[in-house]
Amino acid sequence: MTTMEAENTVPDPHRLPLDVRPTHYDLTVRTDLEKLEFDGNVSVHLEVQKDTTELVFHSTGLELSDFRITGFEHSLSSVLFDKDNERVKVGLPFELRKGSTAVFHIKFRGPLTGSLAGYYRSSWKNDGKEEYYSLTQFEATSARRAFPCWDEPLLKATFSIALISRENLVNLSNMNVESEDPYANVSEEVHSKSEQWKITRFAKTPPMSTYLVAYANGPFEHRESSYVSPLSGKTRPLRIYATKDIIHQVQFTLDVTQKVLPLYEKLFDIEYPLPKLDTLVAHDCDAAAMENWGLITGRTTSYCLDSSNAALHTQKIIAAMQSHETAHMWFGNITTMAWWDNLYLNEGFASLMGEVVAMDKMFPEWKIQAEFLNFHLNKALLRDAKLSSHPVEVECPDANNILQIFDAMSYSKAASVLRMLLTYVGEEVFFRGVSAYLKKHLYANSVSRDLWDAIGEAAGVDVTKMMQTWMCETGFPVVTVRETAKSIIVRQDRFLETGQPEEKDNQIIWSIPLNLAIIESDGQLKVNHAITLNEKEIEIPLDTSRSYKLNVGTSSYCRVLYPSERLSKLSQQAAAKPPVFPLSDRIGLVHDVFSLASAGHTELSVALDLVHELGKGEEEFLAWEGMRDSVGNLVSLWWEDDTVHDLLQIFQKNLYAPLVAKLGYDYDDNESPDVKQLRTLVISGCLDAGDSKQVDCSFVRTALNIIRSIIKELRRRFDVAMETGDESIFVAELETPIYVAAVRYGGRREYDIVRGIFDNPSSPSARTSAIVALCNPADVQLIEETFKFILTDVKEQDYLEFISYLSLNRKAKRQVAQFMMGHFDKIYEKFSGNFQLNMMISQSFERLTTKEDAEVVQEFFKASPRLQAQGSELTERLS
Template sequence: MSTATPAQPAASFRLPTDVRPKHYDLTIRTDLENENFEGVVKADVEIVRATDTIVFNAAPNLKLGSASLTSSGNVLRPAETTYDAPTERATFKFGEQLQAGTKVTLRVPFSSVLDGSMAGYYRAKGKAGTYALTQFEPTSARRAVPSWDEPALKATYAVTLISKAGLVNLSNMPAIPNATSEPTDQEDAELYAGVKSGDWTVTKYETTPPMSSYLLAWAVGPFAYLEDSYKSPLSGKVRPLRIYAPPDLIHQAEFALKVKKAALPLYEQVFDVEYPLPKLDTLVAEDFDAGAMENWGLITGRTSAFLLDPKAADMMAKKRVATVQSHEVAHMWFGNITTMEWWDYLYLNEGFATLMGEVIIPDKIFPEWKVDSEFITEHLNDALRLDAKLSSHPIEVNCPDANKINQIFDSLSYAKAGSVLRMLSKYVGEDKFLKGVSIYLKKHLYANSVSRDLWDGVSEATGLDIPKLMDFWITKMGYPVITVMETKDGIRVRQDRFLEDGPAKPEDNETIWTVPLFLLAGSADGKSLIDKSAVLNVREKEFKIDTSKPFKLNAGTSGVYRVLYTPERLANIAQEAAKGEAIFSLNDRIGLVHDAMALAKAGFLKTSASLNLVDIWKNEKAFLVWDSIAENLSRVIDTWWENDHAVELLNKFRRNLFGPLVKRLGYTYPEGEDVDTTQLRTRAIESAAAAKDPEVIKELQHRFAQYVKTKDDSWIPADLLRITYRVAVEYGGREEYETVIGFHDEPKTPSMRTAAIRALGATQDPALIQQTLDFTMTKARDQDVIYFFSGLASNFKARRTALDFFEKKYDALYKRFEGNFTLKYLISTLLSGLSTKEDLHHVQEYFKDKDTAKYDQALAQGIDSIKAKVSWIERSTDDISEWLENWEKSAKL
């Protein structure tokens, strides 16, 4: 259905192995006024096998100058030079053979423009002016410097930056004090023009440890910084920690600096490996494609990832800053010291950083946040939702084509990998798991690794056959649904692959996973025990258990699978769980909500049964359970969005659930309040407003009007910023819309800008919908375009208009975003709301003639989502309507 370029063999994109870089001496001169840069790289190269050819990476944007090669004192010039744009490779052929075992130095001058692509070495702009920074992961180092741009080809780097006087220069390593500002090679003298007169300055940096090219980083601009330090618990060394940002934003970086200071010593203790560099900086940028990037010694990221108002930050912003900063610090070990051998093993970086950086370490810093429980909704369920598609991919994914690497930066490499590692940690015990991780790291310091290396480390720490347990979780796509059938002596359980649109066909149901069942059984004293020895490694198996007492599989929602009970048993579990924490934990209840709705969508359970479970829990106290309920109900409405009768009944159901919570909790956020109550209030108000609760909408409109009139921030607490702006625009007119435009243009915080962007998509006025769409092409920062489309896609009146606009502007949007992550996110966002056969046909027809190579995975997943919604609507409309009508009568609404 697509004209995507066929996948090429690995040899087409992987560099030859007959030469290997060992060290780069790199000089870059940056001209921010004219938005360009030039430089020289001198690469010390080892000749592994005799050859007369050197092949390296250089993207088409780089203009290469006259190259030379020094070998045993002789200077050679390329006899023949060729470039291949699709594979981004340059080939120098020399007139004589380079002998194996010798070392040569390749010198290549180069230059390019500083564009706004957010890839390679690019420019960003803010109130403080223009500045420039790098973003190299996965394959954009070659856009900034001729290099061997593959993770296994580690080398050391000595960087020199030349910039206009008065600017701040940054790189991975500390600057060398009092270093010479003279060129060490007269061939480089041109780069140093103006240095003696004081118009330009030179900053030389210490040499890095061996590292992969995608971790190299530098930046030039008018930056300010905050500084602190931490003391290593392993060596006692004190290392400086800084956060840099444009001067007008630096006051908002204090919290991120505190998190970094708290996290670093914890990582050292957990891994028993000291952070190896002399400093760790973070640079905050106003134009940034990803959330953040773990460059060794110089973390970079967007404003919303690192900045917040120190006096009035909402919980969502605090959690984002804390987890992003901790996630990137985790990479200093996972990815930077020990690096995956190739992008097939991306999960060894991202899965670990997700688990360590967003659960294990934050839990030690902020135990009140209950991050392990939040992980179930934020990561585990997100991964299970994506992995329930036929268009999924294994965690360890074959990725020979460099054009497709961006596509595997998804919920499977991050969230599913993190979930599988969390399952392993829960199964063997966190202490033994972390001991195994430490063994793995120590055996591969400054080296590259594959999956087996990690499993060997955990096996050594536990004495268990970890490869046997973990292999299929990593190498096979999908996951099982565990069906529980009760027998006279206990239970019989069966595993089959779970798919979101119904039972798997035999050809899609061949994998037999080794499944830790985490079997929870109630005892006579009313307490519960968890049997971790219960493992299902065949299709079906029986287990003895007293089914007259409460029981449950996947205790603590620790495993990466769904569990299907009979409707009677599910109701029994729900009733028992409604009593509180006695038997079923917070994690159990969160998982039960997600499982029930996913199983209903796939047709294993009536959707009415999942709604019934929610109704049973209407007196639930925990925020994270309510959070999972709110998310799942919104997904039901988002599927039946064109069925007015179903939507109105579902909204009545939501108002009945969340309205009482709003009345009880109110709209103010007392100082010193516990985190759970704060978040529950926010979620209740957001859900009631989404359900069109008239009292809540009126209150939020009033608060917005008073804020606009008085400029008094107390009218809109930080946690209510998003929903208040959205309600104001949705139920207002042009006046409210233009006011929110102003908040976008002059935000006090990154959260305020993001809230404004999403709110603009909520307008019900067709003219303003079009204005928002036009804004994405004329005024929106590239990094923010996805937020605009996300806001529009969640608006029932705008989602098809947004898709039509994308199709009309396809060529311009493709050219604008083909080199970064935004393109695939636009595809998945715009397709996520579609739910009819007509939509399916339209999407397939529109994209059939497009070259989809850079986003074919997101497209296939979007198409699968539409198919699953079509099936769910056909299967469950009568069931939902009947249950809701009966509920409405019994509730006497």
């Protein structure tokens, strides 16, 4: 056997050849947490699809040895390592014939690094001492970092996994434990007479893609529950695993899991296929959570809740996270996209199912359908309005760039378009089609057409034709309305934040459900769901002396531009008491008007007037959240213009302060979720609007005095808690505002205290609040200290949070970009291959606003060939 190095040795650098296909892996992994390393062996059962004298598979960062094929004792001709494409080519001195089978054996060894990818280590404090445990993160292409494999989603196989570890530790994997026995076959190098080892064997998995394989080893404790399948009557165990310092905070996650699994079984008419579902809560994760089949993994901030003092916002995050990941047990795990260009079949559906449909059924009081508009729909529309946007179904031939498509298009736009389709065909028909799609592709792979055909057959509609444009074209339409006395004329054009599209960008015709509502004399809405805009322009008979509105429910993925007189009437009706339009329409109207104003389709004063009028009587938190986000985006855009920025801050002061005066600071357990969240929003809004010099205007002075009293009260609560050690004064809903007020309006003392809270938090939410505060000093020297702190004392998983919150601090925006450019090589090396890198780059630069900034960024990216595409995209955003 000869071993050599080579570059670009595989003819197709993007996909593995299909000469052979894996059908089963026997995988054994030994973990040594004292030496922070692992080793093992894998036997891959192969079906030969084509006569071949070579095997090509994935591996990177591993030491490989003892290559052999069962039944052949010949030495292998060669082993060629292709580092750039993370592949190994093994030359055979014989031919494997089409139709035959073979078993390929390899031994491997590797380090447990802190990379957050592959098989890696996580650290935690056990009675003040740092200790380690191990876990996996394989999506999208990191299984190859842990064991040699055919690491593509199409190449599904079954897995029999065995984990060897020290006897006092817990082993976890996708399936249930079949046996656990003492293990003596450990080398003298790692084995001593005083310690015992064990081998844990897990049941064989169903066919699955390599990115869903998972295992972990550590001193885990667990909480346990179960659910009864509504389809079969079987009882399945549910467990949440964590280290002892956080295990008491996982009950809410367990409760959500118990509720959502039977709900999905009924919706999809398919039973959860595995004998158990575990969740491992980890101190270090790249992604917020990962849907490994049978063993979900996620961050402490995604899954831990202090039940004695839990903010509603935190409950929502955890419920949405676990519902999303559990939805993947069907969308992604049972039925998997054939390649990453169809990622949205996983993520769009999990976002819709987990964060809208299931959440709405489990927690109707949270008004999740309306919250979706703020969190997903508007985020997607804002991103998709950029020249740098891309289709949902995007070509992704190069595996090295797969992580770039885990973005708002694959998640939020896909979920928004699927929600539009659900509304169009009806929920019952939609899920009948979805169930048929899943059943047809059980344990297999699929492409977009498979889903559209199934829903189309259930609905009796050509769904494929309708969805093709939404998924395969960039952007979305603005529906422009013109009126005559007896009709409205509606026209579609591509919407761009830069204004009018060029002719080449305006040729797409979308199929748009218009959802036209007529407002009856009794104030009720009569909605026509049958009208769709399938051409450039149509005329709809309508008595325009009557009140009407398009896109009722804000369910279609578009903006709507009305004549100014009609928009004025709609604004008045939205602000009426009681409002004519439901919550979702008021939210959608605000987002539309601000976006249209930013693109120059209407005056900005119209958008501000709408918020001013709505703010007088609006009582719904989610409507206020939409107004806050829209105004906040505007403030952020003008951060360098002191005059405009100060005027917008005055606008915010007068928007929020009256509600603080009305709602006060005290929270009541019997209050509705709306009131609790609204109080937190307006207090935080006043804090963001900030203290400022006295203004010679009575209504501004009143608001300013309220804001000063807020700052004083928040700082008082911080001081009392720090002096007495009693944090009960920290109402969970105000934890972040209290920390931020202390650091922003305090000094070195407060900064150091919050730094201590970050190092030793009482809960994951306290740690997150500390991060927000450490990124929000007014003192430039303390801001600089936070930047230094990132490089020396911040875990890899927290880099993105620090970068994101610093980029929101007006005094740190440009420093964030300078920090990224100054330390880029180190950051790139640390995060290459992780989900966070692309988002950190975007957060570092996209809030800059000048041409000079754009030129600097462009030159920076030109110097890095790997990032030229990302640099071009960011330059377009900046310009």
